[in-house]
Amino acid sequence: MATLNVLILVCLGYVVLLFGVAFAADRMAAAGKGAWLRSPLIYTLSLSIYCTAWTFYGAVGNAARSGLEFVTIYLGPTLVMISWWWGLRKLVRVARSQRVTSIADLISSRYGKSNTLAIGVTILAVLGGTPYIALQLQSITLSFSIFAEADPSGLYRQGASVFWVAAGLAVFAILFGTRNLDANERHHGVVTAIALESVVKLFALLAVGIFVVWGVAGGIGPMMERIDASEIGQWNVDAGRWTTFIFLSAAAFVCLPRMFQVMVVENADEGHLRTAAWAFPLYLLLMSLFVVPIAVVGLDLLPEGSNPDLFVLTVPLSQGNDWLAMLSFIGGFSSATSMVIVTAMALSTMVSNHVVMPIWLNTQEGAGWVSGDVRSVILISRRVSIAVVMALGYYYYRLSGGGAALASIGLVAFAGISQILPALVGGLFWRGATRTGALVGLSVGFLLWIYTLLLPGMGGVLMTETVLQNGPFGIGWLRPQALFGIAGMDPIVHTVMWSLSLNTVAFCVASLLSFPSPLERLQGAQFVHVFDHSVALRGWTGSVAQSEDLMIMTQRIMGAGPAQEFFQAEAEKQGGRSSLPEPTPAFLERLERELSGSVGAATAHAMIGQIVGGSSVSVEDLLAVADESAQLLEYSSQLEAKSTELSRTARQLREANTKLTQISEQKDSFLSQVSHELRTPMTSIRAFSEIMRDSDGLSGEEQTRYAAIIHDEALRLTRLLDDLLDLSVLESGRVNLNMGGDTLRSVLDRAVSSALAGSNQTLAVRRSKASERISLHTDLDRLGQVFINLISNARKYCDADDPVLTISAHDVGGQLVVDFADNGSGIPPEARSMVFEKFARVGGDKAGGAGLGLAICREIMQRLGGEITYLPGQGGAAFRVRLPLAYQQAAQ
Amino acid sequence: MSKGEDRQTQGVRPSLFLERQSYRRRRLTDAARLLPVLGAALIAIPLLWPSGDAVQDGIPLSSAILYIFSCWVVLIAASLIFGFASRHKTANDDSEPESDRWQP
Numbered sequence: 001m002a003t004l005n006v007l008i009l010v011c012l013g014y015v016v017l018l019f020g021v022a023f024a025a026d027r028m029a030a031a032g033k034g035a036w037l038r039s040p041l042i043y044t045l046s047l048s049i050y051c052t053a054w055t056f057y058g059a060v061g062n063a064a065r066s067g068l069e070f071v072t073i074y075l076g077p078t079l080v081m082i083s084w085w086w087g088l089r090k091l092v093r094v095a096r097s098q099r100v101t102s103i104a105d106l107i108s109s110r111y112g113k114s115n116t117l118a119i120g121v122t123i124l125a126v127l128g129g130t131p132y133i134a135l136q137l138q139s140i141t142l143s144f145s146i147f148a149e150a151d152p153s154g155l156y157r158q159g160a161s162v163f164w165v166a167a168g169l170a171v172f173a174i175l176f177g178t179r180n181l182d183a184n185e186r187h188h189g190v191v192t193a194i195a196l197e198s199v200v201k202l203f204a205l206l207a208v209g210i211f212v213v214w215g216v217a218g219g220i221g222p223m224m225e226r227i228d229a230s231e232i233g234q235w236n237v238d239a240g241r242w243t244t245f246i247f248l249s250a251a252a253f254v255c256l257p258r259m260f261q262v263m264v265v266e267n268a269d270e271g272h273l274r275t276a277a278w279a280f281p282l283y284l285l286l287m288s289l290f291v292v293p294i295a296v297v298g299l300d301l302l303p304e305g306s307n308p309d310l311f312v313l314t315v316p317l318s319q320g321n322d323w324l325a326m327l328s329f330i331g332g333f334s335s336a337t338s339m340v341i342v343t344a345m346a347l348s349t350m351v352s353n354h355v356v357m358p359i360w361l362n363t364q365e366g367a368g369w370v371s372g373d374v375r376s377v378i379l380i381s382r383r384v385s386i387a388v389v390m391a392l393g394y395y396y397y398r399l400s401g402g403g404a405a406l407a408s409i410g411l412v413a414f415a416g417i418s419q420i421l422p423a424l425v426g427g428l429f430w431r432g433a434t435r436t437g438a439l440v441g442l443s444v445g446f447l448l449w450i451y452t453l454l455l456p457g458m459g460g461v462l463m464t465e466t467v468l469q470n471g472p473f474g475i476g477w478l479r480p481q482a483l484f485g486i487a488g489m490d491p492i493v494h495t496v497m498w499s500l501s502l503n504t505v506a507f508c509v510a511s512l513l514s515f516p517s518p519l520e521r522l523q524g525a526q527f528v529h530v531f532d533h534s535v536a537l538r539g540w541t542g543s544v545a546q547s548e549d550l551m552i553m554t555q556r557i558m559g560a561g562p563a564q565e566f567f568q569a570e571a572e573k574q575g576g577r578s579s580l581p582e583p584t585p586a587f588l589e590r591l592e593r594e595l596s597g598s599v600g601a602a603t604a605h606a607m608i609g610q611i612v613g614g615s616s617v618s619v620e621d622l623l624a625v626a627d628e629s630a631q632l633l634e635y636s637s638q639l640e641a642k643s644t645e646l647s648r649t650a651r652q653l654r655e656a657n658t659k660l661t662q663i664s665e666q667k668d669s670f671l672s673q674v675s676h677e678l679r680t681p682m683t684s685i686r687a688f689s690e691i692m693r694d695s696d697g698l699s700g701e702e703q704t705r706y707a708a709i710i711h712d713e714a715l716r717l718t719r720l721l722d723d724l725l726d727l728s729v730l731e732s733g734r735v736n737l738n739m740g741g742d743t744l745r746s747v748l749d750r751a752v753s754s755a756l757a758g759s760n761q762t763l764a765v766r767r768s769k770a771s772e773r774i775s776l777h778t779d780l781d782r783l784g785q786v787f788i789n790l791i792s793n794a795r796k797y798c799d800a801d802d803p804v805l806t807i808s809a810h811d812v813g814g815q816l817v818v819d820f821a822d823n824g825s826g827i828p829p830e831a832r833s834m835v836f837e838k839f840a841r842v843g844g845d846k847a848g849g850a851g852l853g854l855a856i857c858r859e860i861m862q863r864l865g866g867e868i869t870y871l872p873g874q875g876g877a878a879f880r881v882r883l884p885l886a887y888q889q890a891a892q
Numbered sequence: 893m894s895k896g897e898d899r900q901t902q903g904v905r906p907s908l909f910l911e912r913q914s915y916r917r918r919r920l921t922d923a924a925r926l927l928p929v930l931g932a933a934l935i936a937i938p939l940l941w942p943s944g945d946a947v948q949d950g951i952p953l954s955s956a957i958l959y960i961f962s963c964w965v966v967l968i969a970a971s972l973i974f975g976f977a978s979r980h981k982t983a984n985d986d987s988e989p990e991s992d993r994w995q996p
Contacts, residue, residue: 083928
């Protein structure tokens with residue numbers, strides 16, 4: 001007889017073996033070898049974590065109590081598997097294209113990345129997983145106790161052993177499930193270890209079954225007779241339970257976090273489903289093949305009152321077959337461990353991703369965390385959540401007293417986790433499903449499950465017997481196990497019927513009444529029409545070709561030099577022979593971080609995703625990319641506005657510079673002209689005064705003539721200086737205007753008379769005095785000065801035989817227009833643009849003017865708010881003076 | 893359904909009426925979709941059986957086991973046949989419409 005110590009040693013040895021297998025598989029996957037690690041066979045075997053210790057021990061117990069009813073929990077998954085073409089295939093495709101890490105992630109992703117929903121599903125999964133964990137604890141403890149009864153040392157105590165089993169499993173799950181940090185990555189090691197465990201448990205159960213049928217009963221025929229003769233020898237299954245359990249197991253098969261982990265997250269190739277569709281039902285068939293024979297033989301051989309849940313162990317023991325018992329113990333042990341590992345992995349991923357990380361990131365806001373910090377936080381949070389989940393399971397076991405049959409505990413967990421089904425199926429097939437609907441449906445189902453099944457199942461601690469019997473506060477129709485007064489139903493059937501139907505109704509009604517957010521609607525379309533949007537996703541295979549594509553892309557973004565340096569450094573870090581690094585996840589992560597510095601995190605992620613493949617770009621990625629580009633666009637438009645402003649300022653500066661240069665040139669030429677103009681009279685004055693000083697024999701007449709010349713030249717100089725002074729005053733704008741009112745006629749009268757006075761040349765002036773009755777308000781003296789200048793110019797320069805000056809005045813739209821036209825030859829066209837310039841003279845120095853007259857006229861007219869222009873095409877020289885009738889202060 | 897036949901159908905413009913091979917493959921998909929319905933019907937049949945109690949003899953458990961496990965084997969075999977028959981289909985899965993949509 002194997003002692004407890006041997007048993008513990010065997011368990012430890014088995015765990016070490018599992019670690020070794022997982023380690024070797026991880027090494028092989030990392031080295032790129034071992035394509036069989038991703039084969040459909042391994043995938044199918046890994047699905048068999050569906051068969052836990054509940055299945056291993058509890059199925060026989062269930063068969064011993066209710067006959068064939070146990071088979072329902074295998075028929076449900078069989079139906080799900082054979083309908084993979086329109087069910088699981090879609091689920092896997094959606095999960096892969098959305099990079100889903102857990103069932104909570106999937107639900108939240110479908111309903112617009114709602115974290116509330118993710119937390120809800122996580123809580124549901126943890127609470128649903130708790131009875132399940134308790135179940136594993138119970139089965140291991142029971143199997144220990146069987147060996148302990150026979151152990152002569154008698155040191156075994158059940159209470160303590162449960163604790164140590166729970167602690168041991170927690171440590172085991174922490175060591176196993178959190179070795180790999182990356183939840184997106186497939187865990188080759190764990191999956192391979194699970195596949196090995198599924199072979200062990202199948203082998204163990206088949207071995208016991210074969211021993212029972214051929215070793216004890218003596219063949220198939222006698223066995224069948226024995227079955228019919230036993231106390232469960234007739235078909236006696238409640239129709240309600242039969243249907244409900246098949247449905248429940250089918251729902252739980254899809255919704256259980258651990259099943260979702262191995263079936264969807266760890267799925268390497270959609271095509272594996274094709275094999276699993278027949279291979280996994282076959283596995284289930286083999287697992288249940290010998291259940292009834294073992295139960296019947298157990299009932300026959302073992303004494304009345306022995307626990308049927310342990311027949312798998314006790315039947316070989318009673319026949320003295322210790323090694324077979326040991327094998328079956330290991331089978332049960334491996335069922336429990338594989339289930340605990342994967343459940344812990346799945347639950348801890350959910351808890352850390354949806355509960356711990358959001359809280360931690362909120363508290364750390366603005367603290368400038370780096371990626372390494374997050375990794376350690378994830379690691380710690382996963383380990384802690386595994387420990388918490390195990391503690392909850394232990395607590396549930398203590399509360400429920402460890403007495404309930406294994407099968408019913410499992411069904412409680414199934415009923416809880418199935419509440420996700422309406423939201424899941426609705427999300428996959430109905431675009432109208434909304435977040436509100438999912439939340440309401442989940443809450444309704446969840447609360448009903450707790451109220452009608454979980455709390456009553458935990459004994460009198462949390463729900464008293466009176467509540468069970470009479471309902472809360474004596475309200476009869478709210479009795480937990482007879483809602484709405486419908487009593488007499490099986491508790492599980494009762495719960496499943498009410499919770500799932502009300503859940504579905506609430507989900508549909510709330511979905512119909514609410515309106516989804518844009519992200520939700522986009523995600524809904526992507527989920528429901530996933531086959532239209534995505535291609536079949538193949539397993540990720542790294543190749544150097546991808547590195548080249550990545551290199552090209554990186555060069556475009558970072559520039560050739562830095563990109564080559566980065567790739568070179570990475571290649572050296574990997575110690576590879578080629579110049580390009582292998583696209584390992586670590587390298588891709590660093591590259592993404594590098595790129596996100598240039599183009600933003602979301603864009604970088606999408607770009608690498610496009611090249612490496614394995615996942616399509618999700619709506620959230622696209623939204624983030626759009627945000628980033630919008631920011632860039634805004635920035636560039638700001639830049640554009642600034643550059644326009646700069647170029648405008650530059651143009652203004654250029655114009656100002658040109659103007660300054662022109663003014664400076666004007667000033668130079670003006671100075672040279674002034675000095676020239678001054679020099680001519682000064683020269684003659686000097687010459688004649690020298691003659692008068694040095695010549696002695698000058699007659700009085702000569703002296704007078706020379707003195708007259710000197711006087712004339714001095715007068716001319718004075719006039720020139722007066723004009724210059726006048727011009728400078730006018731140009732500087734410091735002129736004082738003496739405003740006065742008069743008619744144009746009197747101004748012209750005075751101008752004509754003063755311009756023609758003292759002249760011997762005849763100039764006929766024609767005027768139309770009637771049209772000159774226009775009253776003015778302006779500086780009359782200055783205006784007269786302009787007129788005098790124009791009239792005397794005509795007198796001086798008109799070269800006609802009978803010079804005539806025609807002066808005509810009009811009032812044009814509030815402006816006075818006075819034209820002065822003579823009948824001479826006029827000003828040649830090339831000189832017309834110059835006549836208003838300083839020192840501009842037309843036709844030589846005949847009249848001895850300084851050439852400042854018209855320049856002064858132009859300045860005066862500008863001061864008075866009018867203008868003077870040359871008027872071509874009048875036969876002779878013609879000037880037009882425009883003046884506003886009422887003077888307004890001209891803008892300075 | 894050999895590879896040669898597959899090659900024949902490739903490159904042909906999609907038409908309203910499919911060739912014999914494609915037609916067969918479509919019906920195979922239909923059969924696969926109907927398989928769960930058949931399965932549900934088969935395992936619902938025991939509901940019609942009379943329950944054995946003290947008064948009246950029910951169905952012997954050995955017959956029930958035979959029936960249920962036979963159904964199970966039938967379903968597995970059908971799924972296996974479909975899986976093998978549709979294996980070549982995935983190669984051009986994406987180019988072919990999955991539903992009976994009309995192709996212009």
